[in-house]
Amino acid sequence: MTLWWAIVATCAACYALKLAGLSAPRRILDHPGVQRFATLVPVALLAALIAVQTFGHGQALHLDWPRTAGMGAAVLALLLRAPFLVVLAAAAVVTAALRHLLN
Amino acid sequence: METTTRSSATRDGLGVGIAVGLSGVAFGAAAVTAGLSVAQACALSLFAFTGASQFALVGVVAGGGNLVAGTAGAMLLGARNSLYGLRMAGVLDIRGWRRPLTAQGVIDETTAVALAQPDQESSRTAFLVTFVSLYLTWNATTLLGALGTSWVADPAVFGLDAVGPATFLAILWPRLTGSGPEARALRLIAGCGAVIALAATPFTPPGVPVLLASVAVLAVILRRPR
Numbered sequence: 001m002t003l004w005w006a007i008v009a010t011c012a013a014c015y016a017l018k019l020a021g022l023s024a025p026r027r028i029l030d031h032p033g034v035q036r037f038a039t040l041v042p043v044a045l046l047a048a049l050i051a052v053q054t055f056g057h058g059q060a061l062h063l064d065w066p067r068t069a070g071m072g073a074a075v076l077a078l079l080l081r082a083p084f085l086v087v088l089a090a091a092a093v094v095t096a097a098l099r100h101l102l103n
Numbered sequence: 104m105e106t107t108t109r110s111s112a113t114r115d116g117l118g119v120g121i122a123v124g125l126s127g128v129a130f131g132a133a134a135v136t137a138g139l140s141v142a143q144a145c146a147l148s149l150f151a152f153t154g155a156s157q158f159a160l161v162g163v164v165a166g167g168g169n170l171v172a173g174t175a176g177a178m179l180l181g182a183r184n185s186l187y188g189l190r191m192a193g194v195l196d197i198r199g200w201r202r203p204l205t206a207q208g209v210i211d212e213t214t215a216v217a218l219a220q221p222d223q224e225s226s227r228t229a230f231l232v233t234f235v236s237l238y239l240t241w242n243a244t245t246l247l248g249a250l251g252t253s254w255v256a257d258p259a260v261f262g263l264d265a266v267g268p269a270t271f272l273a274i275l276w277p278r279l280t281g282s283g284p285e286a287r288a289l290r291l292i293a294g295c296g297a298v299i300a301l302a303a304t305p306f307t308p309p310g311v312p313v314l315l316a317s318v319a320v321l322a323v324i325l326r327r328p329r
Contacts, residue, residue: 011150021188044296048316070265091269095262
């Protein structure tokens with residue numbers, strides 16, 4: 001039963017966090033400093049996610065070769081101006097292929 | 104022209120929604136392996152619907168950890184969605200009864216695909232398509248993974264763990280590779296954000312490194328007041 005409480009609390013908190021940002025008062029959203037911050041902050045967060053999801057493993061940093069190579073393939077596809085979905089496919093296919101070969 | 108950008112927004116949204124959504128299999132399997140019931144796994148995907156937080160709670164349960172700490176960890180990971188909400192409030196401009204529904208969709212992937220679009224109309228389309236396709240896929244595959252822990256394959260075998268970071272990279276790319284002071288500022292923010300997050304990873308609980316990356320924005324704003 002306690003596990004259910006943790007799940008309900010997690011669901012409620014995660015939803016409230018989403019709603020809080022979206023419902024910020026107009027007065028705050030219209031402030032130039034807040035606008036500039038809100039425009040730029042996804043860039044910092046997404047760059048951080050790229051780094052952490054590529055090189056992080058829990059609280060440790062480690063180099064997962066297949067995944068790193070997959071990200072390399074994505075960079076190559078971007079340099080070749082490949083369409084968006086081709087970039088995702090390149091990352092997945094290279095990662096999967098190397099994992100298969102290395103196992 | 105408008106139809107072209109909107110249909111490409113739809114295509115991008117479906118691609119990300121379905122590809123990332125398939126990882127729900129991993130969540131469902133991890134949840135049941137950790138000791139959650141199928142209903143508990145599905146409840147998290149339906150109502151929390153933010154992958155990193157869900158995995159964090161389940162990881163604590165699996166390790167026999169403190170449930171309060173597990174919930175707190177999930178909240179730290181979910182806090183970045185508030186920051187996305189600040190940005191998406193202006194893009195989506197949604198009021199009334201639709202806002203509580205829309206809020207459930209404010210996560211990494213939907214924000215990323217929406218912000219990659221050239222205009223507001225296609226941003227809205229991209230948000231909606233990514234949200235709906237990701238929500239449906241994520242919940243269906245959570246159920247599959249939870250029911251069939253033994254026979255469902257690990258998504259890592261298909262390289263799906265690279266799809267998330269590749270999505271974010273593909274979306275940031277055009278904004279970072281431009282020339283001019285704005286692109287230089289964005290490169291600085293992205294570079295600092297990534298370095299801060301990696302440096303903080305060994306020393307802070309999961310979720311905190313990505314939040315700390317937002318400091319990079321403050322540094323750039325304060326350096327170049329506007």
